[in-house]
Structures are given as C-alpha cells and as structure tokens.
Amino acid sequence: MSSSISRHRVVIVGSGFGGLAAAKALRRAPVDVTVIDRTNHHLFQPLLYQMATGVLAEGDIAPPTRDILRRHAHTRVLLGEVVDVDLEAREVTLETIGRSARVAYDSLIVAAGAGQSYFGHDEFGLHAPGMKTIDDALELRGRIFGAFELAELAREKSERDPWLTIAVVGAGPTGVEVAGQIAELSRRALKRNFRGFDPAQARVVLLDAVDTLLPSFPESLRRRAHRDLERLGIEIELATRVTGVDERGLDVVRPDGSSGRIEARTKVWAAGVEASALGARLGEQSGAAVDRAGRVAVLADCTLPGHPEVFVIGDLMSLNHLPGVAEVAMQSGRYAARSIVRRLRGDNATRAFRYRDLGTMATVARFRAVAWFGPVRVAGPVAWLLWLVVHLAFLTGFKNRVATLASWTVAFLGRGRPERTITEQEVFARTRGQAHQ
Amino acid sequence: MSSSISRHRVVIVGSGFGGLAAAKALRRAPVDVTVIDRTNHHLFQPLLYQMATGVLAEGDIAPPTRDILRRHAHTRVLLGEVVDVDLEAREVTLETIGRSARVAYDSLIVAAGAGQSYFGHDEFGLHAPGMKTIDDALELRGRIFGAFELAELAREKSERDPWLTIAVVGAGPTGVEVAGQIAELSRRALKRNFRGFDPAQARVVLLDAVDTLLPSFPESLRRRAHRDLERLGIEIELATRVTGVDERGLDVVRPDGSSGRIEARTKVWAAGVEASALGARLGEQSGAAVDRAGRVAVLADCTLPGHPEVFVIGDLMSLNHLPGVAEVAMQSGRYAARSIVRRLRGDNATRAFRYRDLGTMATVARFRAVAWFGPVRVAGPVAWLLWLVVHLAFLTGFKNRVATLASWTVAFLGRGRPERTITEQEVFARTRGQAHQ
Numbered sequence: 108m109s110s111s112i113s114r115h116r117v118v119i120v121g122s123g124f125g126g127l128a129a130a131k132a133l134r135r136a137p138v139d140v141t142v143i144d145r146t147n148h149h150l151f152q153p154l155l156y157q158m159a160t161g162v163l164a165e166g167d168i169a170p171p172t173r174d175i176l177r178r179h180a181h182t183r184v185l186l187g188e189v190v191d192v193d194l195e196a197r198e199v200t201l202e203t204i205g206r207s208a209r210v211a212y213d214s215l216i217v218a219a220g221a222g223q224s225y226f227g228h229d230e231f232g233l234h235a236p237g238m239k240t241i242d243d244a245l246e247l248r249g250r251i252f253g254a255f256e257l258a259e260l261a262r263e264k265s266e267r268d269p270w271l272t273i274a275v276v277g278a279g280p281t282g283v284e285v286a287g288q289i290a291e292l293s294r295r296a297l298k299r300n301f302r303g304f305d306p307a308q309a310r311v312v313l314l315d316a317v318d319t320l321l322p323s324f325p326e327s328l329r330r331r332a333h334r335d336l337e338r339l340g341i342e343i344e345l346a347t348r349v350t351g352v353d354e355r356g357l358d359v360v361r362p363d364g365s366s367g368r369i370e371a372r373t374k375v376w377a378a379g380v381e382a383s384a385l386g387a388r389l390g391e392q393s394g395a396a397v398d399r400a401g402r403v404a405v406l407a408d409c410t411l412p413g414h415p416e417v418f419v420i421g422d423l424m425s426l427n428h429l430p431g432v433a434e435v436a437m438q439s440g441r442y443a444a445r446s447i448v449r450r451l452r453g454d455n456a457t458r459a460f461r462y463r464d465l466g467t468m469a470t471v472a473r474f475r476a477v478a479w480f481g482p483v484r485v486a487g488p489v490a491w492l493l494w495l496v497v498h499l500a501f502l503t504g505f506k507n508r509v510a511t512l513a514s515w516t517v518a519f520l521g522r523g524r525p526e527r528t529i530t531e532q533e534v535f536a537r538t539r540g541q542a543h544q
Numbered sequence: 545m546s547s548s549i550s551r552h553r554v555v556i557v558g559s560g561f562g563g564l565a566a567a568k569a570l571r572r573a574p575v576d577v578t579v580i581d582r583t584n585h586h587l588f589q590p591l592l593y594q595m596a597t598g599v600l601a602e603g604d605i606a607p608p609t610r611d612i613l614r615r616h617a618h619t620r621v622l623l624g625e626v627v628d629v630d631l632e633a634r635e636v637t638l639e640t641i642g643r644s645a646r647v648a649y650d651s652l653i654v655a656a657g658a659g660q661s662y663f664g665h666d667e668f669g670l671h672a673p674g675m676k677t678i679d680d681a682l683e684l685r686g687r688i689f690g691a692f693e694l695a696e697l698a699r700e701k702s703e704r705d706p707w708l709t710i711a712v713v714g715a716g717p718t719g720v721e722v723a724g725q726i727a728e729l730s731r732r733a734l735k736r737n738f739r740g741f742d743p744a745q746a747r748v749v750l751l752d753a754v755d756t757l758l759p760s761f762p763e764s765l766r767r768r769a770h771r772d773l774e775r776l777g778i779e780i781e782l783a784t785r786v787t788g789v790d791e792r793g794l795d796v797v798r799p800d801g802s803s804g805r806i807e808a809r810t811k812v813w814a815a816g817v818e819a820s821a822l823g824a825r826l827g828e829q830s831g832a833a834v835d836r837a838g839r840v841a842v843l844a845d846c847t848l849p850g851h852p853e854v855f856v857i858g859d860l861m862s863l864n865h866l867p868g869v870a871e872v873a874m875q876s877g878r879y880a881a882r883s884i885v886r887r888l889r890g891d892n893a894t895r896a897f898r899y900r901d902l903g904t905m906a907t908v909a910r911f912r913a914v915a916w917f918g919p920v921r922v923a924g925p926v927a928w929l930l931w932l933v934v935h936l937a938f939l940t941g942f943k944n945r946v947a948t949l950a951s952w953t954v955a956f957l958g959r960g961r962p963e964r965t966i967t968e969q970e971v972f973a974r975t976r977g978q979a980h981q
Contacts, residue, residue, distance in 0.1 A: 164601035
C-alpha cells in the first residue's frame with residue numbers, strides 16, 4: 108500500500124451500478140475517492156417496477172450511497188448534479204440547490220447513466236411518466252392506484268372504462284415487467300376492494316413500435332413471454348407507433364398504417380433511453396463521437412480519446428454495441444477502478460475491456476420468467492426462482508434482503524401490496540394533467 | 545338481522561381512528577356504509593414521526609382504507625374531500641380533482657379530524673412542515689437527511705452549523721418523540737457517513753411556549769422525560785415563544801422577555817392543532833358552539849344539537865375536555881356506530897358517551913419511554929417495551945406488524961434507518977424555500 112501526502116484523486120460521477128462498483132473496487136487503493144450524485148441513494152433500478160406497483164418501499168431499493176460506503180475511509184460522497192466537466196483544468200462542476208462547486212480530479216470515472224427518452228416528444232412525459240427514478244415510481248404508484256379510486260367514483264361505464272385502461276409503452280424488460288405486475292395487482296391485490304366494478308376487468312395494453320417484445324432475447328423465450336402475458340389477459344400491440352399522448356389516452360399508428368386511438372387514463376413510458384447530457388459535453392471537448400442516444404464512443408479501455416485519465420462507463424458509454432444493463436455498468440466500473448490502480452503501480456499497458464455476459468432475465472408475472480445464459484434458456488417457475496435468487500443476492504444490504512423477501516412473500520404467495528399509499532405529490536401531478544381537459 | 549330494499553344509509557367522513565372504528569363496528573349492522581376520505585389510506589398517526597426519521601415506510605403506517613374494509617360487503621370507500629354538509633337536505637358534498645358529487649345520508653358520522661395549526665402564522669409552514677400527513681413526513685424526511693447532505697458540502701463551520709441544527713417546536717408527545725428520534729439518528733444511524741464533520745455534533749433544540757414538556761403527563765413522568773431528553777443531548781427551551789420562522793432559523797422570545805435567534809435550517813412544527821373546517825360549517829347550520837381550535841360542542845351523546853342523526857367524533861368533537869388522542873376517537877366512533885344500530889332497533893333512549901381512559905404513553909428514545917395508566921406510572925425500558933407491544937398490537941394488518949418489528953429491530957438494536965430516500969418532491973420544497981434567501 109503506497110500512501111503519500113497528496114494522494115491520487117479519483118472523482119466518480121454517478122452512484123448507479125457503474126459508479127458504485129468502481130467506488131467499491133477502490134476501497135483499498137491508495138487514492139482519495141469522491142462520489143457525486145444528484146440523489147442521496149443508490150437505486151436498484153431492476154426492481155423499480157415493483158415499487159411503482161406497490162410491492163416494495165423506497166428504502167428497499169434505494170439505500171443511501173454514503174451508508175453503503177461508510178467504511179471506505181478514503182471515500183467521500185457529495186450530493187449534487189454534475190453539470191459540467193472541464194477536461195483541460197481536470198475539474199467537474201457540481202450544483203446543489205443553487206450552490207455550485209468545482210472538484211478537481213487526477214482520474215475521472217463518468218458513470219452518469221441515462222434517463223428516459225421520449226424521442227423528441229418530451230411533452231408526452233406530463234401524461235406518461237417514465238420508469239427511471241424513485242420519483243417516477245412514486246408518481247406511477249399514485250397514478251395506478253389512483254385510477255382505480257377514480258373508477259369507483261365514475262357514474263357510468265363510458266367514464267369508468269378509460270380509468271380501468273392502463274397503457275404501457277415499450278415492450279423491453281421494464282415494459283413487460285410493469286405490465287405483468289399491473290395485470291396481477293388488478294386480478295389479485297385489489298380483489299373485493301371495489302363496489303362499483305370488478306378490478307379484474309382492467310385492461311392492460313402493452314405497445315411497442317418494434318414488431319417483437321423483449322428484442323434482446325432469443326426467439327423461443329420471446330414467444331414464451333408473449334404467451335404468458337396473453338394468458339394474464341394483457342393486450343399486446345406490436346409494430347404500433349405512438350404518435351400522441353394526452354390526458355385521456357394515446358394516438359397510435361397500427362402495422363397496417365391505420366390511425367387508432369386507445370382511451371387510457373394511465374400511461375407508463377418504458378420505451379427509450381437517452382444518455383446524460385454530460386456525454387455531449389465530453390464529446391465536444393475531446394472530439395469523441397456521440398451517438399443518437401447521447402452515448403460517448405470510447406476507446407477499447409473505456410477512456411476518452413486523448414484523455415487516458417477519463418473513463419466513461421455504463422449506460423453513457425458506447426463500446427462494441429454493449430447493452431445498457433446493470434452488468435455492463437458494474438463490470439466496466441470495476442474495470443476502470445482496476446485500470447487506475449494498475450497505472451498507479453506504474454503499469455501503463457493498455458488492456459481492452461472485455462464484457463463477460465452472465466445472462467439476461469425478465470420476469471413476466473409471479474412464477475413466470477424467462478432467462479438466458481449463453482446456450483441455456485429457461486422459462487416458467489424455474490426461471491422465476493432463478494430471478495428471485497439472483498435479485499435477492501444483488502440487493503444491497505441484509506435488511507433490504509429480508510424486507511424484500513417478506514414483501515415478496517406477501518405479494519406473490521399472498522395477495523397483499525404493502526405499498527399502496529398515494530401521496531399529495533401524485534394528486535397534484537394528476538390535477539395538473541386534469542387542467543388540460 | 546333486518547334487511548330491506550332501501551337500507552339505512554350511514555355516511556362516515558374521515559378514515560382516521562374514529563371513522564375506521566365506526567365503520568368496523570357497523571360491519572354486521574343492517575346499514576349501507578359510505579366512508580369518504582381525501583386520502584386512500586388509514587394513517588397510523590402515532591408512528592408518523594418514525595416515518596419522518598427514516599425508521600418506517602409509508603406502507604407500514606398507511607394501509608389502504610378500502611383494503612382494510614374489503615370484507616365489509618355493505619361498505620364502500622370513496623376518495624374525496626368533503627367540502628360541505630347540508631344538514632337540511634341530509635347530503636354531503638365531496639370533491640375529487642375537480643369533480644364534485646353529493647352523497648345522501650340517513651345518519652352521518654363526522655370524523656374529519658384536525659390538521660396542523662400555526663396559530664395564525666400559516667407562512668411558518670413553508671419552512672417548518674407539520675407532522676400530520678404522509679406528505680409532511682416525506683417532506684421532513686427529506687429535509688432532515690438533506691440537511692446533513694448540505695452540511696457535508698459546507699466549506700466552513702459558520703455555514704455548516706445551521707445545517708446541523710434542528711429545531712422542533714412543540715414539546716407534547718409528537719415533539720418529544722421526533723426530537724428524540726432525530727438525536728438518535730444523528731448519534732447512531734449516521735455514524736461514519738460523513739467526512740467533513742461528526743453527525744453526532746448535530747444540535748437538536750426542543751421549544752415550547754408552555755413551561756413544561758408533555759403537559760398532559762403527571763409531574764414525575766415529565767421530569768423523567770426531561771432528564772432522558774437532556775441525556776440524549778437535546779437542548780430544551782421551555783416558556784419560549786416562537787415569533788418568526790424563516791429559511792435560516794427561528795426568532796424567539798425567551799422566559800426573561802429577551803428576544804433571541806436560533807440559526808436552524810431544519811424546523812419541525814409539532815405545536816398546535818386546528819380542527820377541520822367542516823366544524824365551522826356544522827356550527828353555522830346547527831347553532832352548535834365552535835371553540836377556538838375549531839371543535840364542535842356536541843351533546844352528551846356526541847350528536848349535534850337538534851340533529852340526532854349527526855354524530856361529531858374524535859378530534860373534531862368538543863366534549864368534557866376530552867383530549868385529541870386516538871383512543872377518544874376510536875371509542876367515540878364505536879359509540880356512534882352502536883347508537884345508530886340501537887335506534888334502528890327502536891331503542892331511542894339517550895345514553896351519554898363515557899370515555900374510558902386506557903392510559904397515555906410517549907417514547908423518548910430507544911429503551912426510554914414514559915407511560916401512565918390511572919395511578920400506575922412507568923418509565924424507562926419497561927415503559928418502552930410496553931409502548932412497543934401496544935403499538936404493534938394496534939397497527940393494522942399482520943404484514944405491517946412483521947415489517948414494523950423488522951424495521952424496529954434494525955433501527956433500535958442495530959443502527960440502520962431503512963428509509964432514508966430523499967425524493968424530488970422534497971428537493972423542490974427546499975429549493976422553494978431557498979428562493980427566499
């Protein structure tokens with residue numbers, strides 16, 4: 108362990124899977140680490156859909172970053188949004204509620220991730236919240252459970268039906284998972300809760316512009332997921348483009364070219380991602396290419412051209428067509444950390460980042476999932492159990508594992524949804540939407 | 545069980561302790577019940593301070609009212625704010641996001657409760673959130689944990705200290721409990737979380753205009769609670785009036801008449817309550833007296849003068865100087881339900897409502913509480929255990945009991961605070977405050 112008065116300073120932008128993996132890998136390195144994020148938590152994004160549908164609480168999937176890293180004596184965590192990087196001066200600028208500060212680095216790991224993309228139609232977001240943040244999930248939770256509340260107040264069927272129709276745009280893993288959970292909660296969790304209608308009649312419509320669901324999965328598993336979703340009663344409309352979103356529903360263009368309309372008061376947007384705006388700033392200054400989704404083309408060692416001290420990892424990185432999944436973020440984060448340590452030891456040989464694909468899984472409903480590891484394909488209850496074990500293992504913190512397992516027992520073996528609280532925030536959001544009528 | 549085509553209609557306004565107790569007591573009665581509340585949940589208010597300080601999640605203390613009542617076949621639950629009561633027409637008017645509806649009753653139970661009172665200074669609320677709703681607790685959670693985040697960003701002590709000072713206004717049970725929990729979290733839960741300061745240095749100041757804390761408790765228990773709070777390091781300023789609240793702190797007038805100033809970025813208001821505005825409407829129409837706190841003077845059987853079909857119960861009722869506690873609300877709710885059933889059986893004899901005082905308790909910190917049942921007074925670990933058992937017993941739902949016990953184990957035996965997630969909602973609230981600088 109070398110140590111000196113002025114230690115090598117590593118700044119990590121982002122406390123998602125990539126940033127956190129890098130920080131953890133640097134625990135015993137002779138460096139001072141600063142982790143900067145605009146939230147106080149590490150978000151376990153793959154379970155966000157369960158928070159949106161009432162299975163889990165915020166704390167279960169969003170432990171405080173500084174608590175996770177509390178035993179990393181040489182690591183500090185700062186709350187703030189990194190609004191700029193100065194590659195010349197080797198400084199990042201962070202902002203927190205109007206206060207701005209600059210933090211100097213010797214090595215920089217940019218793991219700022221990606222947000223929701225509405226493909227140039229940001230106005231859709233007012234009516235169709237995304238699935239990227241704790242606030243998105245809180246708002247969706249309020250909208251989903253609130254829609255059933257308003258259906259109970261409806262005087263006639265024509266008023267009630269749009270409240271009982273939920274449209275999910277995007278049929279990747281997130282869209283499939285959230286659609287499945289909404290169908291399940293309407294069939295099971297809400298049983299006996301209403302007097303004016305049967306919540307099991309709720310329509311869940313899953314849409315995608317592409318002509319398949321789960322495009323990253325092999326054909327056999329796609330077919331299986333398609334069948335499982337249909338058995339749950341979910342209507343699947345593929346090769347269908349969304350051309351408008353408003354308070355009352357969606358305008359679509361169907362595969363035959365005809366225009367259509369889906370009356371749905373509740374919309375969930377799980378369709379596209381757009382990398383952090385920091386990508387564009389890094390591209391401008393370094394000359395690195397930035398793709399349509401805002402991702403930065405990095406060298407084989409995940410660094411910016413001409414800036415070996417700057418690593419861009421995870422969802423913000425464009426390299427070898429790697430997908431924007433947690434596993435890529437974590438592996439590239441650990442890789443960047445190891446590269447920094449090697450260089451400090453005087454080893455400047457470039458080793459290319461190699462991604463080891465550990466498999467992909469998506470859960471369709473309780474006891475139903477699809478999973479895929481190289482040649483191995485699994486579906487049904489076995490895949491679901493696998494999904495359960497893997498997600499429990501990756502959750503941060505023993506307490507969160509116990510609490511999550513308890514909530515899953517209640518939700519999947521029982522019929523409960525422990526987290527159905529609607530907060531004012533969401534009522535306001537809906538009222539805002541209502542003003543458009 | 546008598547039953548007829550047009551059953552007797554009971555409308556219950558409010559799903560707090562009083563309203564819910566009334567609804568439950570009517571389960572097997574030959575009546576149709578409508579419960580109306582502006583939230584979708586029954587709030588277990590006595591544990592709200594634990595949500596605000598990161599121990600519990602929303603779902604633990606706010607289960608959906610309609611789920612609690614799902615097996616009450618003749619009970620429906622409507623989401624809406626009751627904005628008016630028409631005693632002549634026997635109808636209530638409810639509003640939900642711009643939609644308005646009237647609901648007719650044969651018997652009415654008004655259990656609309658009380659909100660926070662700033663004693664004519666509602667502008668204090670912008671900087672000092674109350675402790676009455678789930679949203680209050682979410683906002684306070686964000687402000688409390690957010691203050692430590694901002695302390696870590698401070699460049700010097702003069703900037704940091706106000707972020708590390710938390711003022712709690714009001715030294716009744718809620719104020720005592722929230723002050724105790726904030727002190728504990730700063731001493732234990734945040735250990736090792738910061739690099740620029742020691743969170744145990746945080747100052748917690750508990751203020752009250754009255755010259756004692758816990759005024760409803762016997763002298764010996766007050767002294768004990770006072771000593772326990774001081775041992776936790778809490779500064780107690782009694783007989784101290786708050787004359788101003790702003791972004792940066794509080795203006796106070798101390799017992800010697802001198803003006804003072806407490807620099808505290810985080811303020812919690814637990815000082816006063818004000819009954820629902822429905823109280824005033826009922827007073828206007830019936831001629832019943834309405835006291836300064838907005839409570840309606842009812843007859844000995846909890847009904848409005850001249851309106852035996854209208855019961856006013858819980859925090860909205862003024863009767864025999866009964867305190868605004870859960871037990872009064874529950875007992876008066878059950879009493880109103882029984883009165884309605886008796887009358888339907890043809891028994892119109894008036895029986896006065898008699899409150900059976902089952903005791904009072906307040907928890908100061910982990911392993912420290914005070915409790916009081918008639919002549920019996922208990923303090924310390926025994927009172928704390930009693931507090932724990934009683935609160936677990938009264939929580940609604942088996943799952944919530946298990947989850948809460950798990951969270952308590954983590955928080956009180958361990959050092960964890962499972963719920964520390966700060967949401968955008970709270971950041972916005974703070975930014976709003978910040979604009980005043």
